[in-house]
Amino acid sequence: EDQVTQSPEALRLQEGESSSLNCSYTVSGLRGLFWYRQDPGKGPEFLFTLYSAGEEKEKERLKATLTKKESFLHITAPKPEDSATYLCAARLGGFKTIFGAGTRLFVKA
Amino acid sequence: KAGVTQTPRYLIKTRGQQVTLSCSPISGHRSVSWYQQTPGQGLQFLFEYFSETQRNKGNFPGRFSGRQFSNSRSEMNVSTLELGDSALYLCASSLSGDGEQYFGPGTRLTVT
Numbered sequence: 001e002d003q004v005t006q007s008p009e010a011l012r013l014q015e016g017e018s019s020s021l022n023c024s025y026t027v028s029g030l031r032g033l034f035w036y037r038q039d040p041g042k043g044p045e046f047l048f049t050l051y052s053a054g055e056e057k058e059k060e061r062l063k064a065t066l067t068k069k070e071s072f073l074h075i076t077a078p079k080p081e082d083s084a085t086y087l088c089a090a091r092l093g094g095f096k097t098i099f100g101a102g103t104r105l106f107v108k109a
Numbered sequence: 110k111a112g113v114t115q116t117p118r119y120l121i122k123t124r125g126q127q128v129t130l131s132c133s134p135i136s137g138h139r140s141v142s143w144y145q146q147t148p149g150q151g152l153q154f155l156f157e158y159f160s161e162t163q164r165n166k167g168n169f170p171g172r173f174s175g176r177q178f179s180n181s182r183s184e185m186n187v188s189t190l191e192l193g194d195s196a197l198y199l200c201a202s203s204l205s206g207d208g209e210q211y212f213g214p215g216t217r218l219t220v221t
Contacts, residue, residue: 034209043113043199043212044152087152095206096165097142099152 002027006100016077021103023088024070032091037084078107113213121219127188130216134202141183146197195220
């Protein structure tokens with residue numbers, strides 16, 4: 001069965017304390033791995049797309065990487081405004097997307 | 110460029126009633142997907158439409174249905190509402206369905 005698992009469920013960091021979020025996937029026919037950020041009461045906001053193992057994407061304090069079994073979202077020197085839920089999603093053949101449960105990130109000043 | 114819009118934003122219905130939610134995608138986007146988001150199950154895929162055709166459907170009962178119009182706007186309908194249908198319903202659009210998706214703010218449905 002196709003599955004996307006994110007860990008940890010919640011992560012509390014001090015401002016400036018770098019860390020990584022994990023997304024492991026077991027799917028057949030991965031067409032793309034996506035990362036989104038979701039703030040309370042809002043729809044998810046697109047961050048990155050990764051298509052092949054070894055690929056990396058960066059945006060400000062965020063960097064996403066992809067292997068054959070998992071993806072990581074690295075957060076360097078986070079700020080309080082980075083607090084949000086981070087979702088990863090696997091795009092399968094047949095135009096279906098499976099989301100992980102998300103990691104709730106709290107960054108304290 | 111205007112983002113994805115969803116109407117209404119909030120809705121309260123009674124068990125047994127039916128509801129229709131609307132989604133207008135980003136201009137030029139032809140793929141629209143619908144998701145149900147609940148605290149316990151997270152984001153669950155409902156269905157995806159492209160050029161008025163449903164290309165895939167998630168594991169939801171037949172009470173959940175949708176359609177897409179020639180201008181790419183989409184609607185989803187839930188009949189015979191149950192308490193468990195209370196959720197945030199999100200619509201997402203993309204150019205072709207294979208790339209990144211852009212989400213609307215969602216419709217918060219409460220069933221009493």
